[in-house]
Amino acid sequence: MKDSNCKNNFVELQALLKGKEDLTPPCDLESDFLEDFHLKLRSESIQQSSLSLFGERLQERLSNFLKPTIVWSSASLATVTLALILGYSLNKEQLSENEIASHNSPIDSQYILKVKSQEGIDFDGTIPTFSNLEQDF
Amino acid sequence: MKKILLLIVTFFMVSICMGVDYLKMPDGKSITIVNSSTAIEEKKKVREEDREIYIHDLMTGILISENPSAKEYTHAGNYELPPLTKLYDKEGNEIATVIGMESRKDSRTLPFSYYRVQYKNDDLESGSFLFNEEKELAAIMYTADRKYKSQGYATPVKAALREYEDFTKNGKIRRCWIGIITSKSGSLPEIESVRPELPAANGGIKKGDILLSIAGKPITNFHDTVDAFFYLVDGKPEQFSFMRDGEKLDLSLEPVAR
Numbered sequence: 423m424k425d426s427n428c429k430n431n432f433v434e435l436q437a438l439l440k441g442k443e444d445l446t447p448p449c450d451l452e453s454d455f456l457e458d459f460h461l462k463l464r465s466e467s468i469q470q471s472s473l474s475l476f477g478e479r480l481q482e483r484l485s486n487f488l489k490p491t492i493v494w495s496s497a498s499l500a501t502v503t504l505a506l507i508l509g510y511s512l513n514k515e516q517l518s519e520n521e522i523a524s525h526n527s528p529i530d531s532q533y534i535l536k537v538k539s540q541e542g543i544d545f546d547g548t549i550p551t552f553s554n555l556e557q558d559f
Numbered sequence: 560m561k562k563i564l565l566l567i568v569t570f571f572m573v574s575i576c577m578g579v580d581y582l583k584m585p586d587g588k589s590i591t592i593v594n595s596s597t598a599i600e601e602k603k604k605v606r607e608e609d610r611e612i613y614i615h616d617l618m619t620g621i622l623i624s625e626n627p628s629a630k631e632y633t634h635a636g637n638y639e640l641p642p643l644t645k646l647y648d649k650e651g652n653e654i655a656t657v658i659g660m661e662s663r664k665d666s667r668t669l670p671f672s673y674y675r676v677q678y679k680n681d682d683l684e685s686g687s688f689l690f691n692e693e694k695e696l697a698a699i700m701y702t703a704d705r706k707y708k709s710q711g712y713a714t715p716v717k718a719a720l721r722e723y724e725d726f727t728k729n730g731k732i733r734r735c736w737i738g739i740i741t742s743k744s745g746s747l748p749e750i751e752s753v754r755p756e757l758p759a760a761n762g763g764i765k766k767g768d769i770l771l772s773i774a775g776k777p778i779t780n781f782h783d784t785v786d787a788f789f790y791l792v793d794g795k796p797e798q799f800s801f802m803r804d805g806e807k808l809d810l811s812l813e814p815v816a817r
Binding site: 549550551552557558559 | 594617618663664665667668669670673701702712736737738739740741742743751781784785788
């Protein structure tokens, strides 16, 4: 694509120069133009190849970066999920143990755990409340 | 300068005197009430003083422990204070007024009816004793109401005594039942079904009977039922009244622990 554009430009340039044949003194405009043009082409070509190289390197680096990142992210997510599940289970277990231990007495703590879970008792506030759903007396 | 020092000393003394009060019972044990905010600190204090904790009921906050510095007070027993009753601290200073009995908070039911009180000045700490005009212990402060400034819930002394009675009688604090399931529709506690082999079934209670009263206290709705059942003690017979086919049916039933 680039080559064809260059050729076209060159053809156009030749056509332009042809129109300048009558110009005196015969100038080396063509050669100057061509030289400039070639320099320009070379520069563009270098830029083009640099860009390609940069693109390739970028792609490579991105690929190198993303691959472990994806692996790490997945691993981290899995670890966090596992930790949360374990934490929740342990906390739940610990809470139950603490509640039982906190009595340090023959209180029927199992009953409290039972009412908490089955009768909708709520200890989150400073005052315990029941849901109205249980009407079993 | 002397006045300032006196004020500082007074403030210091008041600070020491303030805090959780303990009621000394005839058997030497003491009872108080702590809520979820004050329980940890108070129990830590009890343990640091090498005193024994016999029981701490999470639901009511009652804490029965050993406390040589607990004082004996006469108490109001089962008497319920009417609205506008003035409440005093142990020095006789007026500190609160009864607004009324409350059996529910928002859309949820309280485990029993609490006194809703309005403080005269500052918030009252959980475990503060509230006395009536006759200098009888009438209620124990449970918790402040976060929604309303200068208002809170106080446990009637009869609720604390019920817990103590259960503990001394059965060595545990447990809720009781007789094995009835009340209707979820309508406000009247109509019996929807009866659990077999429990006191209600054994006493002949049938589906369709309507619960009228427990231990002489009228039952008109779900909250009344919850409140009345709170006071039942395992193995202690109570008088139940039902209505069946337009007739009153009185029964003595012995509730059992769940």
